Amino acid sequence: MSRQAVRPAGSTVRAAVLPLAVLLLAVLPGCAPAGGPAAGTTSAAGAGSGAPTGTITVFAAASLKATFTELAHTFEAGNPGTTVTLSFAGSSDLASQINQGAPADVFASADTANMKRLQDAGLVDGTPRNFATNTLAIAVPPGNPAGISALKDLARPGVKLVVCAKQVPCGAAAAKVAGTAGISLAPVSEENAVTDVLGKVASGEADAGLVYGTDVRAAGAKVAGIEFPESQGAVNTYPIAGVASGRNKAAAQAFIALVTGAEGQKVLAGAGFGPGGQ
Numbered sequence: 001m002s003r004q005a006v007r008p009a010g011s012t013v014r015a016a017v018l019p020l021a022v023l024l025l026a027v028l029p030g031c032a033p034a035g036g037p038a039a040g041t042t043s044a045a046g047a048g049s050g051a052p053t054g055t056i057t058v059f060a061a062a063s064l065k066a067t068f069t070e071l072a073h074t075f076e077a078g079n080p081g082t083t084v085t086l087s088f089a090g091s092s093d094l095a096s097q098i099n100q101g102a103p104a105d106v107f108a109s110a111d112t113a114n115m116k117r118l119q120d121a122g123l124v125d126g127t128p129r130n131f132a133t134n135t136l137a138i139a140v141p142p143g144n145p146a147g148i149s150a151l152k153d154l155a156r157p158g159v160k161l162v163v164c165a166k167q168v169p170c171g172a173a174a175a176k177v178a179g180t181a182g183i184s185l186a187p188v189s190e191e192n193a194v195t196d197v198l199g200k201v202a203s204g205e206a207d208a209g210l211v212y213g214t215d216v217r218a219a220g221a222k223v224a225g226i227e228f229p230e231s232q233g234a235v236n237t238y239p240i241a242g243v244a245s246g247r248n249k250a251a252a253q254a255f256i257a258l259v260t261g262a263e264g265q266k267v268l269a270g271a272g273f274g275p276g277g278q
Contacts (some may be wrong), residue, residue: 007114052251055083057103061093061110061169061238062193062205065136066218067271068108068259074267075258082251090168092195098123098243105246106255108238110134110194111169115239124250125242131260132238133274136173137213138226139201146207151228154208155183162197162206165190173234174210198223212236214272238276 060068065088065233072084086124087094087104095114098104099121107124107129109115140148146159154161163185164171171190178185192195194211199207202222215223240259244254265275 002070006104006207009015009116021234025215030094049235051079051081052248052254053079053081054248056087056105056246056248056251056255057085057087058106058108058255059089059098059104059105059243060092060108063110063170063212063215064088064108064238065195065275067267069253070267071258075255078252078258079254084255089165091143092165092169093192099259101245103241103245103247104190105248105252106134106240107151107243108240109169110238111236112239113172114169115241118241118243123244124253125244125246128239128241129256129260130237130276131264132268132276133234134212134214134238134272135231135274136170136177136228136234137216137231138208138228139198139209139216139219139223140207140208140209141201142203142221142224144224144226145162148208148226150226151181151230152176152183153211155185160205160207161187162189162191162200162209163186163187164186164197164210165192168194170194170212170237173236176234182235214216217268217272218260236271 038051058072060070067084072086075084091109091111091114094107095109095117098107098118101258107115107118114203115124136152138151140146148154153159165274166172166175188206189200194215198215198219199203200206202219213225213227216223227276240256242249242256248251
């Protein structure tokens with residue numbers, strides 16, 4: 001029904017018919033004015049707007065445990081109704097889990113290689129953003145019983161060294177710095193996560209371990225840290241991205257924005273991470 005269809009000539013009749021036409025337009029669903037939203041729909045302005053809600057699962061490199069735990073609390077406090085579930089492990093293990101269909105909304109890797117694995121498989125949502133950098137340090141038990149003072153000391157006979165496995169970012173970095181320095185390392189154990197290396201040093205099972213400088217700082221008095229100049233030859237860059245199969249993309253992108261934004265960068269810098277360059 002259109003307004004033109006009920007217009008007779010003459011102003012007196014028009015004045016009487018118009019109120020009736022308006023009433024009919026209000027009650028007949030097929031006569032909504034052109035351009036207005038149909039009954040039961042949401043206007044474009046309201047669609048997708050508002051703060052994020054719901055649960056997201058974040059897969060993050062083990063070296064991010066302290067910072068991402070803090071940022072998850074910040075995210076939940078700033079977005080009532082959200083829950084962040086965190087899963088920490090070696091980046092290679094996490095990438096493999098996502099590749100095998102494990103449910104995740106966000107992936108934060110300790111290197112670009114494992115992120116690229118997922119990109120090449122079409123499992124990344126959008127373009128990853130580099131949000132932090134990290135370098136290795138030598139962790140030793142309190143008191144440094146083996147007298148470690150430099151990278152070359154890790155190759156001394158009898159030194160019980162623990163490193164990450166080569167497929168793990170901290171292990172790849174350890175192999176790179178040792179190769180560049182011309183040092184042959186003979187670790188007694190290779191672990192799948194940097195936190196496992198740190199745990200063996202803290203418990204006294206190892207004389208030394210190659211971990212990230214941020215891990216030494218986070219461990220406090222449990223270990224002592226030794227910086228070495230060769231570490232600058234293997235700087236790890238940390239990228240973050242949404243997972244293509246993630247079910248809560250809006251909240252995932254909001255969490256990524258927190259990590260890469262001023263607040264997230266402040267937390268990461270406070271833990272000893274370098275800037276990612278993005």
